[in-house]
Amino acid sequence: MIGHARQLWPPSIRIQLTLWFILVFTLLMLLFGAVFYINLRTSLETSFDSSLKLSTQQIATGINDDNGTITIHDVTGALPELVDPDSTAAIGTQGHSSPQPGATTTSTASSKETYPDVNVGALVRILNAREETIYVTPAFLALKIPSISMTQPLHGSAWQGTVATQHGQTVRLYSAPLIEKGTVYGIVQVGESLAPLGNTLQSVVIELLLIVPFVLLLGAIGSYWLAAHAFAPINRLTRIARHIEAGDLHERVPVPRSKDEVQNLALTFNEMIERLDRAFKRQRRFVADASHELRTPVAAIRSMTDVVLAQSSPVEHEEYLSVLRDVNAEAERLGHLISNLLSLARSDENEVLLEREPIRLDLLVADVAATTEPLAAERGITMEVLTYEPATVLGDEVRLIQVIMNLIDNALTYTNAGGKVTLKVVTQNNYAILIVRDTGIGIAEEHLEHIFERFYRVDPARSRAAGGTGLGLAIVKWIVQAHDGKITVESKVRRGTTFTVMLPLAVQASARYPPFF
């Protein structure tokens, strides 16, 4: 059961769709996560900054300048204890309170010294206008403070930035000028560790990373299910189509009522089966007809030879000759039939390449008619050729000769002695028109539409007696159509038949009058 074997690669469309879906979904999730994260961080930072600014301002309200002396009141309760710089110096080694401008002012704490954790202790420092520390919390001493955080407030505007500790922890610092009556008398610096913010963001990332695979899994299952659902009607079609074999093309796949792609597919499929069915039927009939036609001459040859061979008395020389002549005639008919069959079979396969050379149809008709003149004379039939003007078509000369010959043969076969066959070539509306008219026995209405079919004979006995194969008109029709032409037939019983062949005129020949004359 090769047809049922499941291959892993390439996977079924259902799997492919699911994989594509997961890919797209993953990309979307990544995009969403990134945007979400960036927005979250920005808004957290903004609110962090504004709250830092607020608490700085609150602390500043408790600071006053009393004629050069800065007094501090803990209005917020955020300041652990009011420590004067001297006592601070006992903890740190706050020796120099006026650092060199431009140099990065850091607390002089070396890495070996330990300070209270910046995450726990309050981070506040108050300086006077000479950049001398008036008040500092112990944890603050762990920070590396850039000089700009003091120079900028001394010029009257607040500074905000991120600073680091010795241990790489980050702290957001807000440094505001203390202003009394328009002059800066000091600086208040308040810091807050960024660690809680980082922790929040980190936990959001972890949550996202935990949720994304779960959502993707759900999405994959969902899309697989959706794809399966979408392909179910197609799978149903496939199952039914598998049952239809060359032999029984009468089966059709059911057409769903929904006006969708699947209905379209089913309809297309049925149309294709229909065409195949017709082609198979035609082929079967053709083969049956052909074998019947081939068998007839063979049977004739056998019976004729059998009769002679069965005679006990010696056979006369004359009788031998007569039988041989008959056998020869049958063999010739057989050969003719096989050639015609071959010709049609090739045309069915579109194997025949037609030449396209300019051909004067009027002259060709006259020549072909002339070669058949002796045959017509023998049968007592008058032939007349009427041509009026040059009619040039692009075509395959040999095939066109075949068309004319077959039509003349047909006319001669069904016309009795004393009758007349007229060939006429005219041009009209960019077409060369060949009319072959006979005064023969005619074709009854019911047969008329079938006469171009293979092996269709109105009068089989007459046709065979005349050496016809029943394929002549089928070949004519094929050749005319291969030349982009048309063929029609009109007939009246006992009055005669008229075939009209229309072939497109060659383009340059359609300009009948040269422009300079």
Next chain:
Amino acid sequence: MRILVAEDDPHLGPSLKKGLEASHYAVDLVTDGDEALSLGLAIPYDLIILDIMLPQVDGFEVCKQLRDQKRMTPILFLTALSGVEHRVKGLDLGADDYLIKPFAFRELEARVRALLRRDGPSKTSELRFMDMTLDTRSHEVRRGERLINLTSKEYILLELLMHNPGQVLSRDMIAEHMWNIEAEHLSNVIDVYIRYLRRKLCEFGEPDLISTVRGFGYQLKEP
């Protein structure tokens, strides 16, 4: 004259066919040894041009089988195998000539002409009957001094008749040598081409050299 070309090269094959057709030969092109053999046995070709390295059955084998089955058609090997032993083998198997690729098409044409006239009435490239001459090299046809302008099909038909002077050729035989496999069964249109030929050959009242054998065919005959 009808030639079978067995050549599997997708460029050389069609170009040989085209070139030979331009020289007014009917050409069937096949691309494997099997086809070459079945056509070679079924159709009375005037010449078979065989490539040696053919798919399925090689050229040597095709040649051998044709000779075994008493097909006396001249065979020309066309191949890239240039070794002496190959040439000897090919000729010993019954081939008539051997041409090594690459070759000039003019040389191939000349060898084709030589092989075709081997059993013919003339040993040169010119065929002659009465006052009619046909030059197989320049494709010029003359009646006396008069140059006659023939179409390709008329030329092929006349060459065939002049190659077999005096012989009665049936329409089927003519069709078999005049057209390739796509058209060979069209024996009933030969009458029309004979008519064209007669008209051109006897345009100035010269005697008709093509005689009709009623119900059978045609013959090149002194009047």
